[in-house]
Amino acid sequence: MRITLLAGGIGGARFTRGLLHHVATSGLDADITVVVNTGDDIRMFGLQLCPDLDSIMYTLGGGISEERGWGREDETFTVMGELGKYGVEPTWFGLGDRDLATHIVRTQMLGAGYPLSAVTEALCARWQPGVTLLPMSDDRLETHVVVDGDEPGTRRALHFQEWWVRHRASLPALAFPLVGVDVAKPGPGVLEAISGADVVLLPPSNPVVSVGTILQVAGVRDALRATAAPVVGVSPIVGGAPVRGMADACLSAIGVDTTAEAVARHYGPRVAAVPVGADGGGILDGWLVDDATDSDVPGRLASTGIASRAVPLMMTDVVATAAICAAALALAEDLRR
Amino acid sequence: MRITLLAGGIGGARFTRGLLHHVATSGLDADITVVVNTGDDIRMFGLQLCPDLDSIMYTLGGGISEERGWGREDETFTVMGELGKYGVEPTWFGLGDRDLATHIVRTQMLGAGYPLSAVTEALCARWQPGVTLLPMSDDRLETHVVVDGDEPGTRRALHFQEWWVRHRASLPALAFPLVGVDVAKPGPGVLEAISGADVVLLPPSNPVVSVGTILQVAGVRDALRATAAPVVGVSPIVGGAPVRGMADACLSAIGVDTTAEAVARHYGPRVAAVPVGADGGGILDGWLVDDATDSDVPGRLASTGIASRAVPLMMTDVVATAAICAAALALAEDLRR
Numbered sequence: 001m002r003i004t005l006l007a008g009g010i011g012g013a014r015f016t017r018g019l020l021h022h023v024a025t026s027g028l029d030a031d032i033t034v035v036v037n038t039g040d041d042i043r044m045f046g047l048q049l050c051p052d053l054d055s056i057m058y059t060l061g062g063g064i065s066e067e068r069g070w071g072r073e074d075e076t077f078t079v080m081g082e083l084g085k086y087g088v089e090p091t092w093f094g095l096g097d098r099d100l101a102t103h104i105v106r107t108q109m110l111g112a113g114y115p116l117s118a119v120t121e122a123l124c125a126r127w128q129p130g131v132t133l134l135p136m137s138d139d140r141l142e143t144h145v146v147v148d149g150d151e152p153g154t155r156r157a158l159h160f161q162e163w164w165v166r167h168r169a170s171l172p173a174l175a176f177p178l179v180g181v182d183v184a185k186p187g188p189g190v191l192e193a194i195s196g197a198d199v200v201l202l203p204p205s206n207p208v209v210s211v212g213t214i215l216q217v218a219g220v221r222d223a224l225r226a227t228a229a230p231v232v233g234v235s236p237i238v239g240g241a242p243v244r245g246m247a248d249a250c251l252s253a254i255g256v257d258t259t260a261e262a263v264a265r266h267y268g269p270r271v272a273a274v275p276v277g278a279d280g281g282g283i284l285d286g287w288l289v290d291d292a293t294d295s296d297v298p299g300r301l302a303s304t305g306i307a308s309r310a311v312p313l314m315m316t317d318v319v320a321t322a323a324i325c326a327a328a329l330a331l332a333e334d335l336r337r
Numbered sequence: 338m339r340i341t342l343l344a345g346g347i348g349g350a351r352f353t354r355g356l357l358h359h360v361a362t363s364g365l366d367a368d369i370t371v372v373v374n375t376g377d378d379i380r381m382f383g384l385q386l387c388p389d390l391d392s393i394m395y396t397l398g399g400g401i402s403e404e405r406g407w408g409r410e411d412e413t414f415t416v417m418g419e420l421g422k423y424g425v426e427p428t429w430f431g432l433g434d435r436d437l438a439t440h441i442v443r444t445q446m447l448g449a450g451y452p453l454s455a456v457t458e459a460l461c462a463r464w465q466p467g468v469t470l471l472p473m474s475d476d477r478l479e480t481h482v483v484v485d486g487d488e489p490g491t492r493r494a495l496h497f498q499e500w501w502v503r504h505r506a507s508l509p510a511l512a513f514p515l516v517g518v519d520v521a522k523p524g525p526g527v528l529e530a531i532s533g534a535d536v537v538l539l540p541p542s543n544p545v546v547s548v549g550t551i552l553q554v555a556g557v558r559d560a561l562r563a564t565a566a567p568v569v570g571v572s573p574i575v576g577g578a579p580v581r582g583m584a585d586a587c588l589s590a591i592g593v594d595t596t597a598e599a600v601a602r603h604y605g606p607r608v609a610a611v612p613v614g615a616d617g618g619g620i621l622d623g624w625l626v627d628d629a630t631d632s633d634v635p636g637r638l639a640s641t642g643i644a645s646r647a648v649p650l651m652m653t654d655v656v657a658t659a660a661i662c663a664a665a666l667a668l669a670e671d672l673r674r
Binding site: 045083086098107 | 438
């Protein structure tokens with residue numbers, strides 16, 4: 001079974017780890033590809049950082065800091081401290097010594113002319129994540145955030161990382177332009193991974209700046225809408241709040257309520273329920289919501305054409321996460337019939 | 338008094354520290370400029386390393402590892418270990434985490450378009466070395482080493498660092514081409530520092546791959562030969578062996594004996610003794626040798642036009658080094674009369 005995921009960082013990483021656990025324990029013959037958001041990527045200190053790719057790679061490869069959810073375990077921050085003593089900005093980004101080696105290798109390979117997809121493959125040769133990681137694009141794409149400027153009536157844009165990490169998403173976001181999207185091409189294998197999948201899963205990643213960013217890459221939305229595979233998403237919103245991260249600050253910027261239902265409606269159904277078989281304009285066939293807090297959502301979504309189920313949705317550990325993945329695959333299986 | 342030095346790494350660094358000590362304790366009003374060899378520079382892991390500049394900067398700024406003589410004190414090697422786990426070469430170069438920050442800042446600034454001289458000035462804003470450090474050139478120059486190839490009758494070239502650090506200078510060197518020297522210009526202020534000096538000192542740096550490299554930069558040799566300042570060198574050879582490092586392997590490659598006398602003759606006198614006042618074709622006015630092992634050298638050099646003195650020449654500590662510097666300045670003073 002070919003399973004393709006469209007994922008951001010921490011949520012996508014943990015979901016994929018649960019999926020691998022489910023595959024291993026169920027004996028499912030699965031070939032998993034994860035199309036990863038690269039809109040969070042940033043060049044810092046002359047080094048190219050790919051936070052989402054690294055979070056997934058480290059999580060699946062056993063190198064992640066479980067406590068932080070990002071970066072390496074047993075991490076030290078010696079280089080960052082020294083950079084600070086040189087007065088080099090930024091100082092608000094936590095760049096560990098172990099982590100830094102990844103960025104050094106990546107930057108050197110990019111400088112030598114290798115595309116990001118090839119670099120990712122090379123890095124994964126060490127980490128053996130057990131899945132194929134595909135950057136959404138080999139082209140440089142950066143999510144920026146438009147916020148109010150200091151002077152009334154003005155606006156300014158900052159890199160997503162600065163908004164997210166430095167300002168903790170506290171500056172009201174007005175828009176999330178994806179810089180470079182007008183010329184960027186999908187990464188090698190990305191569209192094929194979607195069109196050739198048996199199931200497409202959307203992990204509980206940020207619907208705006210993770211999955212939403214991947215959806216902006218040329219051809220991705222069309223591939224999702226055209227694939228023969230069922231597309232099943234897992235709500236990142238449980239009981240009206242993000243499970244992790246600050247997705248609410250992103251959703252409000254695009255006028256979407258922070259509810260499991262609103263996010264499903266934002267993604268939209270691939271096939272509308274009424275009239276039967278009409279184009280729903282969206283990307284979803286199925287949608288998992290949390291049974292403890294959002295059990296009314298499946299009924300509310302029934303009229304949209306999105307088949308929704310309520311199951312325990314908290315990724316408290318690998319086993320619980322594997323159960324969510326199993327439920328998503330079961331829903332997909334039912335949708336295929 | 339304007340004092341200009343032409344220096345390599347460890348020897349140059351320790352000599353300069355001694356000079357600063359002498360200046361501080363004698364109350365001399367001195368403005369010290371060190372023209373530094375950059376032929377050892379190497380791009381590694383995509384980062385630009387300048388070993389000699391850093392050795393001097395760290396030594397004078399209080400950040401050097403006294404034990405190793407290069408790199409930072411309280412150093413860790415976490416990043417290097419991680420790079421090794423990625424299978425990235427080279428693994429034979431000791432690149433510490435603290436040290437790495439310097440290379441990251443440098444590489445980022447170079448990438449932004451700043452010349453090496455400006456980068457060096459910026460780095461020194463942190464370290465406050467108490468002297469002006471001038472790279473011999475802002476252009477990329479690399480000392481390579483020609484050695485015998487694996488097949489009989491063939492030759493190959495490797496970077497000086499690989500020859501020096503990886504092979505411990507054990508491969509017989511046939512030549513030391515300075516790659517880029519045909520187009521490189523002297524760094525800003527380099528020629529002026531020589532022509533405008535009151536004294537020019539050659540620390541006991543490697544005569545071939547440190548001082549000898551600086552001498553190859555366009556205009557440097559002419560500036561040394563034309564300056565009104567006396568030029569006084571300190572022998573890096575004591576009792577027929579290098580005080581530190583593997584200068585003998587370099588000297589033999591260019592056909593110079595590993596003796597204090599032979600190195601002086603290799604540098605040559607600025608003014609030949611016989612006939613009086615004739616152009617000696619060289620760069621030296623004065624030469625300090627070790628009184629315990631080479632007390633016969635001054636007499637042997639008398640006929641060449643190089644004024645040589647034998648003094649204690651071991652830089653065992655800062656005070657002993659300061660005494661050598663004082664002797665060099667005293668010889669220069671006598672030569673000026």
